[in-house]
Amino acid sequence: MNRKTLRCLAAALTLLATAAAPALAEPVKKTFCVFDPSGANGQVFQLMKDYKVEALAWGVDFELKPYTDEKTAADDFKAGKCDAALLTATRLRPFHKFAGSLEAMGALPDYAIAKQVIESLSKEAAAPLMVNGEYEIAAAFPGGAIYLFVDDKTLDSVEDLAGKKIATLSHDEASKAMVKRVGASMVAADVGTFAGMFNNGSVDACYAPAFAYKALELYKGIGDKGAVVRYPLAQLTLQVLIRSKDFPEGFGVKSRAMAAKNFEKGLQVARQAEAAIPDKHWLDIPDADKVKYDAMLRDVRVGLRDDAALKLYHPVALKLFRKARCQKDKTRAECVEKLE
Amino acid sequence: MKSSTPGAGVPAGPALALAVAATLGGCSIHGMTGDVMADYSTEHLIPWVLESGDTGMACETGVSLGGFLISFGRVTDPPHRAAIPTLLSAAVCAQEQAYEADLRSRRAIRAANVPEAKDARTVEKRQNVVAARRFLAAWQSTVAQYGMPGEGCPELESNYDELVYTLGLLSVVQALQHDMAAESKAGVPLDAPARAARATECLNNARWWGVPQALRAVVWVSVPGTAPDGADPWYELAQAAKVGEQAGVRLAHAIQAQAAVGAGRDDVLRAAIEAHAASLARTPPAAKWTTVDRIATQQITALSDRIWTDAEGHRTPFGALGDFPVDPEVEEGDDLLDGLTPEPTPAPTEAPAGASPADQEPES
Numbered sequence: 134m135n136r137k138t139l140r141c142l143a144a145a146l147t148l149l150a151t152a153a154a155p156a157l158a159e160p161v162k163k164t165f166c167v168f169d170p171s172g173a174n175g176q177v178f179q180l181m182k183d184y185k186v187e188a189l190a191w192g193v194d195f196e197l198k199p200y201t202d203e204k205t206a207a208d209d210f211k212a213g214k215c216d217a218a219l220l221t222a223t224r225l226r227p228f229h230k231f232a233g234s235l236e237a238m239g240a241l242p243d244y245a246i247a248k249q250v251i252e253s254l255s256k257e258a259a260a261p262l263m264v265n266g267e268y269e270i271a272a273a274f275p276g277g278a279i280y281l282f283v284d285d286k287t288l289d290s291v292e293d294l295a296g297k298k299i300a301t302l303s304h305d306e307a308s309k310a311m312v313k314r315v316g317a318s319m320v321a322a323d324v325g326t327f328a329g330m331f332n333n334g335s336v337d338a339c340y341a342p343a344f345a346y347k348a349l350e351l352y353k354g355i356g357d358k359g360a361v362v363r364y365p366l367a368q369l370t371l372q373v374l375i376r377s378k379d380f381p382e383g384f385g386v387k388s389r390a391m392a393a394k395n396f397e398k399g400l401q402v403a404r405q406a407e408a409a410i411p412d413k414h415w416l417d418i419p420d421a422d423k424v425k426y427d428a429m430l431r432d433v434r435v436g437l438r439d440d441a442a443l444k445l446y447h448p449v450a451l452k453l454f455r456k457a458r459c460q461k462d463k464t465r466a467e468c469v470e471k472l473e
Numbered sequence: 474m475k476s477s478t479p480g481a482g483v484p485a486g487p488a489l490a491l492a493v494a495a496t497l498g499g500c501s502i503h504g505m506t507g508d509v510m511a512d513y514s515t516e517h518l519i520p521w522v523l524e525s526g527d528t529g530m531a532c533e534t535g536v537s538l539g540g541f542l543i544s545f546g547r548v549t550d551p552p553h554r555a556a557i558p559t560l561l562s563a564a565v566c567a568q569e570q571a572y573e574a575d576l577r578s579r580r581a582i583r584a585a586n587v588p589e590a591k592d593a594r595t596v597e598k599r600q601n602v603v604a605a606r607r608f609l610a611a612w613q614s615t616v617a618q619y620g621m622p623g624e625g626c627p628e629l630e631s632n633y634d635e636l637v638y639t640l641g642l643l644s645v646v647q648a649l650q651h652d653m654a655a656e657s658k659a660g661v662p663l664d665a666p667a668r669a670a671r672a673t674e675c676l677n678n679a680r681w682w683g684v685p686q687a688l689r690a691v692v693w694v695s696v697p698g699t700a701p702d703g704a705d706p707w708y709e710l711a712q713a714a715k716v717g718e719q720a721g722v723r724l725a726h727a728i729q730a731q732a733a734v735g736a737g738r739d740d741v742l743r744a745a746i747e748a749h750a751a752s753l754a755r756t757p758p759a760a761k762w763t764t765v766d767r768i769a770t771q772q773i774t775a776l777s778d779r780i781w782t783d784a785e786g787h788r789t790p791f792g793a794l795g796d797f798p799v800d801p802e803v804e805e806g807d808d809l810l811d812g813l814t815p816e817p818t819p820a821p822t823e824a825p826a827g828a829s830p831a832d833q834e835p836e837s
Contacts, residue, residue: 160585170697172735176653186590189582199737201697325697347663349698402657409663 160194161381166215168206168224168371170324173199176402177371180274181219184373187391192381203324204304210374217271217375223305225270225374226445231262232270232372234450236279237437238307239430241368246457247275248396251370253453255393257386262449264385269377271385272392276369277342277403282351284337286360286416291315291429300327300339306445308340311433328354342369343406352414360416364426371399428466435472448473507545511552514542515633519558526763528771532569535562535607553618557611557637561644564607565768568651571600572775579782598658601651605659608648612665615641623668626675639681642669642688643724650731666692667699682762683716687728694732706732707741714745717769718752721759726752727772734776742776743797749773750795770794 165185169175178199185195198215200206203224210218211228218225226233234240241247251273253259263270288294295316301308303321312319320336328349331339345351346361355361373388392399418426437445451473459468467473518538522531539559545552578593619627619638629635645665652661670692673685690709693700700706710729717725726749733741749770758766777797778788784798 171653171695173737174650174653174695174731174735176657179654179656183594186578186582186587186594189585189590190587194582194585199735201694201736328698344663348696350664350667352664398656405657405660406663 160189160192162194162196163216163379164198164214165195165217165219165373166198166200166206166209167219168200168203168221169219170201172201173197175199177219177276180399184272184388184391188384188388191384191387193384216379217373219371219373221276222273222370222372223302223307225372228268228374229265229270230444231265231447231450232273232374234446234454235273235370235372236307236367237434237446237451237454238311238367239365239427240434240451240454240458242365242427242458244275244278244368244400246454246461247368249460250454250457251275251396252393253457255389260386263389264377267376267378269375269380269385270372271375271380271388272373273389274371274392274399275396275403276371277344277400277406278365279340279342279367279369281338281340281362281364281366282331282346282355282359283362283416284331284334284354284356284359286358288338289362289416289418290422291426294338297337298335300330300336302327306443307433307437310437310440310443310445314429314433340366343403343410346406346410346414355414359414361410361414363415363417364423366430424466431467431472438473501548503545504549507549507552510542510545511550511555514538514552514555514559519555520761522562523558523764524761526758526767528565528764528767531562531764531768532566535559535564536566539563539607551614551617553614554633554637556614557618557641557644560607560611560614561640564604564611564644564647564651565771567600567604567607568647569771569775571597571604571651571654572778574600576778576782576788579779580786583783583786598655601655602658605648605651605655605661608644608651609659609661611644612641612648612661615644621668622672623670626672629675632680635676635681638672639676639684642672642676643684645669646688646691667696670696670699678713679716679720682720682722682765683713683725684728686710686716687713687725691728691732691735695735707738710741714748718748718756721756722762722766722769723749723752723773724765724769727769730773730776743780746773746777746780746797747795753794 165181167178167181169177172178178197181197185197188195195217200209203220206215206218207220207224207228209215210220222233222236235250241250254263254273288297297317298320299312299317300322301312301319303323309319317338320330322330322336322339327336327339327341328345328351330336331351331354332349334354339351339354341349341351343361373392375385377385434446434451437443438448438451455467455471455473459465462468518534522534525531535558539556539562542552542559543556574593574597578590578597581587581590581593615622615638619629619634619641622638622642627638629638645661646669648659648661649663649666652659670689673689676685678685686709690706690713693704693706693709710725710732713725714723714729717723726745730742730745730749733739733745750773753770774789774794777794781787781789781798784800790796
């Protein structure tokens with residue numbers, strides 16, 4: 134074969150190869166603003182480093198930026214400084230009411246139900262629910278259950294909380310409504326202040342994931358008399374919020390599937406933190422009381438869904454959660470009443 | 474120490490019992506060797522290693538002698554005072570491996586090589602677990618020797634005690650950082666950094682190169698709610714760095730830079746790297762602590778390498794610590810050449826559709 138023939142053959146082979154395998158496009162660069170109270174050295178940020186590697190396979194090269202202040206991360210996303218943001222459901226509710234409802238109080242009473250819901254939402258059929266106008270939830274990672282920390286374990290019923298001071302996150306409308314509902318007094322706080330308030334006795338109770346017990350030394354506020362009430366008030370979630378049009382086709386579906394597959398891995402830290410709380414500091418409440426609180430939280434959710442001014446929770450989300458609860462336990466009264 | 478030699482004329486049974494009791498009491502040849510080893514380590518080996526300036530030897534000494542030294546805790550009093558710097562040195566070895574894997578993962582990401590990036594992340598996490606466990610062990614020795622930090626001040630009888638107490642507090646902050654990067658597999662107690670921050674009040678800041686002040690501030694930056702009202706951690710970190718510069722032991726620079734990475738303060742990170750490089754040119758390391766200063770440089774270099782690798786695909790060029798890759802978007806034009814260089818030629822028109830590269834090649 135002469136050189137010209139060889140060149141023609143090489144060109145033909147190149148064309149064939151190009152036709153046979155889809156071209157690997159250069160990944161698009163995107164800025165990802167990640168909220169982690171501990172910044173880039175925190176566990177959430179580290180989890181996102183793995184997510185960054187996964188995203189590369191879906192055609193996106195994320196530049197991760199740590200944010201220790203969640204509001205700034207949300208504001209920067211809104212202002213277009215970030216192409217994606219990792220936020221808690223409560224913070225991202227203004228962008229996406231459905232996903233914001235994942236932290237609805239008492240809606241996902243255990244990890245199995247939370248996992249089932251997140252897995253359902255990761256399916257392709259659920260994609261329309263994950264899009265709200267220009268916004269899309271590209272992943273939901275579990276952050277663990279939120280518990281009530283009290284400085285006096287005799288505060289073991291909702292009635293006992295009346296008149297007590299509870300540190301409440303200022304942007305958390307649902308918790309404010311709840312505090313009002315139980316007749317407690319709200320003391321405005323943020324992530325950086327609530328633990329100090331509880332530990333120095335300026336509030337009687339606060340709510341947080343188990344992680345805070347050690348990391349923020351909430352055991353100091355608990356002391357000899359207090360406790361962590363073993364009744365999940367809500368499920369903390371960390372979600373990847375994007376603007377769909379800025380991302381490759383199908384990014385959200387692939388990303389949500391990956392997050393759902395890694396649900397247990399995401400939960401590992403929460404489980405470890407719960408195991409690290411000594412038995413003497415857990416307060417178990419009687420099953421009869423749990424039934425009562427389940428009903429009360431449902432009333433609060435329905436109220437927040439229907440409140441004309443707030444309209445906090447998405448009705449379809451609440452219905453999905455109710456179906457998940459009832460699938461696990463058909464004997465719940467709500468399965469007949471179907472208020473959600 | 475008790476004698477392990479039974480007295481003459483003692484019947485064989487009780488003699489044996491006495492011998493066993495004496496052995497268990499720590500008076501065996503092993504126990505005595507352990508006591509000698511612990512003393513030798515604190516009085517000669519560790520001071521020599523700290524002075525030598527050989528960071529590689531320091532880390533390998535920690536790894537190779539750590540098990541030997543600490544195992545004497547089975548036959549005599551555990552040698553905690555010697556174990557703290559030994560374990561810390563061993564942890565630095567694993568830390569270096571984790572940093573290397575991180576750079577490999579960054580290069581793989583640049584090349585969009587997902588399997589390689591995942592593999593490097595896995596190695597990074599494995600090494601982070603090793604580093605976290607060793608740093609944690611150094612902290613546990615600190616707790617065993619001096620009591621739980623953060624609950625009052627221990628009696629630190631000598632300069633050596635102050636040194637190892639400082640290193641113990643530093644260890645747990647590093648332990649948690651590596652554990653966080655390793656999915657908490659080492660189980661470092663989450664409240665330990667806050668305890669360490671409080672315990673720094675027991676130390677003389679100037680004597681220990683600004684490290685107590687820097688440690689406090691880095692905890693304030695990374696643990697919400699730990700900073701006292703009105704405290705400015707960034708100011709504290711800058712002050713601590715100055716103390717370290719003056720002392721010729723610039724560990725506070727590394728802590729400041731690490732805090733900046735955590736908080737996403739790229740400006741502070743670059744300033745810390747620049748200041749460290751400038752200080753190295755100005756002030757030689759303190760002779761007694763050359764290795765500590767060089768470990769700080771090693772850590773600063775690792776952070777500089779990340780910046781270079783993300784931008785250029787390679788680590789900090791040799792001898793260029795303190796320089797940063799030039800961002801082409803912000804690179805300023807050279808005024809001297811304005812108007813002297815020809816206008817860029819317009820790009821050639823695209824080849825007709827369907828034309829293969831071979832078609833455009835000139836005939837040979």
